[in-house]
Amino acid sequence: MNNKAARPILLAGAESRGVPPTAMGQQLRQVDWSDTALGPEAGWPHSLRIALGICLNSRFPMFIWWGPSLINLYNDAYIPVLGRRHPAAFGRPARDTWADVWDVLGPQAQQVIERGSPTWNQSVLLVMDRNGFPEDTYFTWSYSPIFNDDGSIGGLFCACQEETARIAAERERDRLVREAQDAVVTLKTWFDQAPGFVALLRGPEFVFDMVNDAYLQLVGHRQIVGRPAFEALPDIRNQGYEELLQRVLTTGEPFIGRALRLNVQETPEGEVRECFVDLMYQPVRDADGAVIGIFAQGHDVTEQVHAVNALRQADQRKDEFLATLAHELRNPLAPIRQAVAVAASPKADEARKSWAMAVIDRQASHMAVLLEDLLDVSRISRGRLELRVEAVVLEDVVNAALESVQPLIQSRRHRLSVVLPEAPVRLRGDPVRLAQVLSNLLSNAAKYTDPDGQITLEAQAAHGVLTVRVRDTGIGLSPASQHEIFGMFSQVTSALHRSEGGLGIGLALSKGLVELHGGRLAVHSEGLGRGSVFTLSLPLAASESEAVKRSQPAGGRESTRHTVLVADDNADALESLAVLLELDGHQVLKARNGREALELAGRVRPQLAILDIGMPDLSGYEVARQIRQTGWGEAMPLVALTGWGQPADARRAQEAGFSQHLTKPVPPAVLGEIIQRWCPS
Known part of the structure; x- marks a missing residue:
């Protein structure tokens, strides 16, 4: 098809009658139809001219498909249906224009052209690409045959209407209707199953109109619906909630509270349970804007509050630990620096220099112990500490522990009793670490027992288990301290009150070492001032074949120059x-x-x-x-x-x-x- 703008206007004179001055009427006049399958305009049958006049003058979307190639002729109202296919579709075979939906349109067109049978289609889905992307469209249309002057079928006439917007609107309407029908059920389900507690209170007496399951769980599943709030829940009176509700009802201003304490007594004889809640009171208004009730919504945050408090306590213990660490490191640093000054003094004799060297060695060893304790706790917490397991005898472990703590026990004038089984007790374990545990328990007993106290270490072996108890007559433990004492950085008494306070990690380290050996470490105290008992349980060696020889000191070796x-x-x-x-x-x-x-x-x-x-x-x-x-x-x-x-x-x-x-x-x-x-x- 060639568009020749320079040619004289076609369909002039008699042929132009009935062709309106529309966009497609102008297009019709400007086409040189002699170069198309339709041929020159003068040869067009009268029936095509009549159908074309009806089509072009209508404001309803219409088109004509004419001839064996079904040449497409359409009016202005049909242009939006074509989208970007216009204007190339005008005067071209319909199959080329509508290739993406020809599987639907083609058979119907063939039915009309070959048999003269009209078609009717209502709200049919056509997936077409008319604007650069596939889209679902809906159309209602009919195909009717157009007869030639000799009675043969020359083409078809189509009047169509796009239903896409109407279908979408109807579907949206149906969706809204369904949503409206389900709204009450949905709201009730949400209300009952909401993770937070929800209640609707009516009037100045705050009558419960609605409550959900979470609210009933909070207050103990009492019968409260239909009753005034503080008549149904008398235990909540005098906690400030009645005043808050009254203020919202009077002022119309919402209230939001965080982590509010709520004491609930679920039954008249039951214990009072302390809860913490995040709470919102929202005023409910009538059509005139008057406050007629209150919507209450919130969450039980008791566990979160306890967790935050635990974190605060842990942070506080960490700060106390850092202060204690500084104290414990300054203690040996002071005598080290002073001993260095003594050793460097020209006035110091050999005896004083020897004394200074001993002080430096002793205090440096103390600092090394502090550092190793810190590293050991870190390794245990990350699962990196490795035991050097071997066959050991309990008496050797006890003697090693006593050797390290004996000076402290003697300096505080404590009486120490050690009671071991008569027969050798054999274990599988790391002898250094086991001695470290007993040393920690004994040194703690010495530190936290006033001078001239009594410390007892007794061991029993029965049923494959070794039980070692370290008793003291010291300061004792409160019930709360007994739960916390094995935590990191935990100290019953501050190092400021006892110079041997330590870092507060000894018991945490001991517990970790014992558990690595497959044992348990527990504590019991009758209360403050009544002493403590630490009980260590360890599995015994499986058989006598695991007996060990007592370790002997290595023989000396003469020094050689290297x-x-x-x-x-x-x-x-x-x-x-x-x-x-x-x-x-x-x-x-x-x-x-x-x-x-x-x-x-x-x-x-x-x-x-x-x-x-x-x-x-x-x-x-x-x-x-x-x-x-x-x-x-x-x-x-x-x-x-x-x-x-x-x-x-x-x-x-x-x-x-x-x-x-x-x-x-x-x-x-x-x-x-x-x-x-x-x-x-």
């Missing part, structure tokens, strides 16, 4: 470690960073290298890796000495090539054992 490389970027740490080794007669090479350590190791080839990890230039890990890559360093003993002491740190040191991983500080005796292990004579 060449040792020491590397640390902390000058004091480097120098002090070197001095200790030199005092034992060893030749010491000192490196202040990783690169210097690597250079010294390659040049001197020491018998042992002790390397810090966090050094500048090259870390201890990198130094170890590079030493291991050399021929001379493949078998050199390498010891990592670092402040990082987690199991993951030890694994990383091993992967880097270290022979052993040690955590700072290392006692001199352990340092000697390292030399003996890696540098045999």
Whole structure:
């Protein structure tokens, strides 16, 4: 089809009669129909001209499909139906225009053209792409045959109406009707099953018109509907709620309250239960705006309030712990600094210098114990603490614990009784950790018992279980303290009142260690001032085959001179470690960073290298890796000495090539054992 704007206007004269000055009438005149399947206008049958006049003059959507190709001719009202298919659809075969819905339209058109049978379709769904996207549309239409002058069928005439908007409106109406019909049921279901409590109170007496299940659960499932609120719930009087309701009823202003305390007595003889509620009172008004009732809605937040209080208490205990930690660390720091000043004084004789060194050693050991306790609690809480389980005898564990706490017990003049079974009691466990637990229990008994008190440790073995009880005549525990004492940072008495207060983690650590051994740790006290009993239960060894020999002190070994490389970027740490080794007669090479350590190791080839990890230039890990890559360093003993002491740190040191991983500080005796292990004579 060619549009030729320069040609003379067609359908002029007699042919133009009945063609309106509409958009499609103008389009009809401007087309050169001689180039189309319809042929020149002069040859159009009279029936086509009449049908075309009716179509173009109608304001109702109409179209004509004419000839074997069903050439499409339509009026202005039909343009919106076409969408973006207009104007290309005018004068083209219908099948090309309506390919997306031809499976519906084609058979009906064929029925009309071949048999002359008209069709009728009402509100039929057609999924069509007329505006750039698929859309559901609904149409009502009829196809009627148009006969030629000789009686044959030349085409079809269609009058149609789009029903999409009406169908959508009817569906929306039906939906709204259904919603309206279901509203009461839905509201009642929501009201009854709402997670929060809901009530509707009517009039100045606040009569319960409606309450839901949650409200009944809050007040004890009492019969309250239809009764004035404070007659139905007398136990809620004098708690401020009556005044709040009256204020909302009078002022018309809503009320919102958070975590309000509510004491409820569900039955006349029942106990008063303390609850906490988030609550809203909303005024209900009539058509004139007068307040005629109150809508009450809220949530029982008792558990949340208790949880928040618990968090506050935990935070408070944490702050107290940090204050105690500072106190406990300052205590040994003070004598250490003073002892250093004494040792450095030119006026101090050898006896005073020796005394100062003992003070420094003792207080540094105390700080190391505090640090290890903190690390142990952290490891237990993360499941990272590993026990060194072996066969042990109870008496050995008890003796080790008594050795560490005996000075404290003697300084407070306590009487200590130890009662053990006559036959040896054998266990499977970590002897150091078990001794640590008993030491904690005994030291706590000593700390929290006034001077000249009585402490008893007694053990019984029966039915595969070892039971150890540590009794004291100390300050005792309240019922609340007995529930909290094994928590982190928990202390019955502040360290300000007892200089041996500690960090408040000893019992938490002990409980964790006992549970790692498959046992239990519990406490009982008759009350404040009446002492305490800590009961430790542990499984016994399965058989006599797990008997152990008493450990004997290792025999001494004569010192041998060795060449040792020491590397640390902390000058004091480097120098002090070197001095200790030199005092034992060893030749010491000192490196202040990783690169210097690597250079010294390659040049001197020491018998042992002790390397810090966090050094500048090259870390201890990198130094170890590079030493291991050399021929001379493949078998050199390498010891990592670092402040990082987690199991993951030890694994990383091993992967880097270290022979052993040690955590700072290392006692001199352990340092000697390292030399003996890696540098045999």
